[in-house]
Amino acid sequence: MAEERLISSERMYTGKVLKLDLDTVELPNGKTTTLEILRHPGASAVVPLTSDGRVVLIRQLRHAAGGFIYEIPAGKLDHQEDPTVCAARELEEEVGYCAGTLTLLTSIWTAPGFTDEVIHIYQASDLQRGKQHLDHDEVLEVVEWPLEVALSKIHDGTIRDAKTIIGLQLAGLNDRRVRQSS
Numbered sequence: 001m002a003e004e005r006l007i008s009s010e011r012m013y014t015g016k017v018l019k020l021d022l023d024t025v026e027l028p029n030g031k032t033t034t035l036e037i038l039r040h041p042g043a044s045a046v047v048p049l050t051s052d053g054r055v056v057l058i059r060q061l062r063h064a065a066g067g068f069i070y071e072i073p074a075g076k077l078d079h080q081e082d083p084t085v086c087a088a089r090e091l092e093e094e095v096g097y098c099a100g101t102l103t104l105l106t107s108i109w110t111a112p113g114f115t116d117e118v119i120h121i122y123q124a125s126d127l128q129r130g131k132q133h134l135d136h137d138e139v140l141e142v143v144e145w146p147l148e149v150a151l152s153k154i155h156d157g158t159i160r161d162a163k164t165i166i167g168l169q170l171a172g173l174n175d176r177r178v179r180q181s182s
Helices: 083-095 147-155 162-181
Strands: 005-014 019-026 032-039 043-048 054-062 067-071 074-076 097-109 118-129 140-146
Touching (some): 074 083, 083 097, 097 162
Parallel strands (some): 043 118
Antiparallel strands (some): 043 074
């Protein structure tokens, strides 16, 4: 199938994190349409697993979600930043751990119908204590649960954040594979 063709792009808004473009495209079927696209620099997220099988999460205030939600540590990429560097930085900033090993689990489109944001999700192991240093606008508490408890919190609706669900489930699959191969 043919690709779409960009006819024009107009920047409607530039904010601290996001940009809003109005793109006119010709679709593969020959029709033309206008799309509102939120441009985002991307992000990294981390599933930190302790040596005793606990996952380190945050309970963070998210205005758009209407209150506190459970999440894996995450943050936006700085300009042309390597996603692994971002993951390591966010892990220490948000929960006060440094990873001996960061393994890429997957990279996901968050909502490709209207944004180009990609989140790179890592698993962190060989954790060492570092120093937490939150940004002025971060309101959160650190919680640690056994991985199986965290997975059960997905099923009971306590954890509803998409990147967190994906990260925890992939870490859970890795954990089961490791246990089965031992």
